[in-house]
Amino acid sequence: MIWQLDLLILLMVVICAIATITIRDLLGAAIVFGAYSFLLCLLWAEMGAVDVAFTEATVGAGISTILFIAAIFRTTRRSKD
Amino acid sequence: MESMLGVVVAKYNYWLYVVLMMIGFYAMIGKRNLVKKLLGMNIFQTAIILFFVSMGAKRGGGIPILDKEAALAGAVKVAEVVNPLPHVLMLTAIVVSVSVTGVALAVLQRIYKEYGTLEEDEILDKIGRS
Numbered sequence: 634m635i636w637q638l639d640l641l642i643l644l645m646v647v648i649c650a651i652a653t654i655t656i657r658d659l660l661g662a663a664i665v666f667g668a669y670s671f672l673l674c675l676l677w678a679e680m681g682a683v684d685v686a687f688t689e690a691t692v693g694a695g696i697s698t699i700l701f702i703a704a705i706f707r708t709t710r711r712s713k714d
Numbered sequence: 715m716e717s718m719l720g721v722v723v724a725k726y727n728y729w730l731y732v733v734l735m736m737i738g739f740y741a742m743i744g745k746r747n748l749v750k751k752l753l754g755m756n757i758f759q760t761a762i763i764l765f766f767v768s769m770g771a772k773r774g775g776g777i778p779i780l781d782k783e784a785a786l787a788g789a790v791k792v793a794e795v796v797n798p799l800p801h802v803l804m805l806t807a808i809v810v811s812v813s814v815t816g817v818a819l820a821v822l823q824r825i826y827k828e829y830g831t832l833e834e835d836e837i838l839d840k841i842g843r844s
Contacts, residue, residue, distance in 0.1 A: 681796040704819040
């Protein structure tokens with residue numbers, strides 16, 4: 634566990650989380666959320682939790698993002714806040 | 715007082731998890747769009763999963779995969795591998811969070827078909843309870 638790398642990825646995770654809830658376009662928010670999930674996967678691989686890391690990469694960053702994008706295309710991209 | 719500061723700095727990751735959790739909580743309460751609320755719930759869940767996994771991490775610990783010959787020959791040195799128990803518990807939590815997301819998105823599509831909007835205040839207007 635390298636603490637410089639840990640702190641760098643954690644700060645990027647926090648920035649991605651703030652961006653996810655501030656972007657008004659829902660499709661953009663879903664894509665930034667995918668980037669957030671993949672950064673979490675990097676964080677877990679760096680902590681030594683490789684099984685959690687690859688589950689998050691496939692299920693969290695992959696399937697979850699696809700579900701969000703599919704639902705947004707079937708409903709609307711518009712968001713007021 | 716100096717040792718207090720040392721404790722705060724040494725556990726910097728816990729403070730950032732609290733920040734992440736509160737970002738998710740704010741999105742669940744403060745945002746009006748239902749998809750934004752769902753994204754906030756996902757951020758909340760991943761912050762808690764991060765907290766649990768980081769409790770099992772050790773300084774200088776390797777990944778919890780043991781060499782079979784070495785493990786059979788002698789005792790396993792637990793100080794050299796990270797604790798795998800939180801990993802197994804949180805693996806279940808990740809799968810549960812994705813299934814919750816799927817069901818919630820299905821409900822959102824049904825709401826959109828019924829009311830034509832995903833904004834909470836517009837839906838409340840349409841059902842006459844604003």
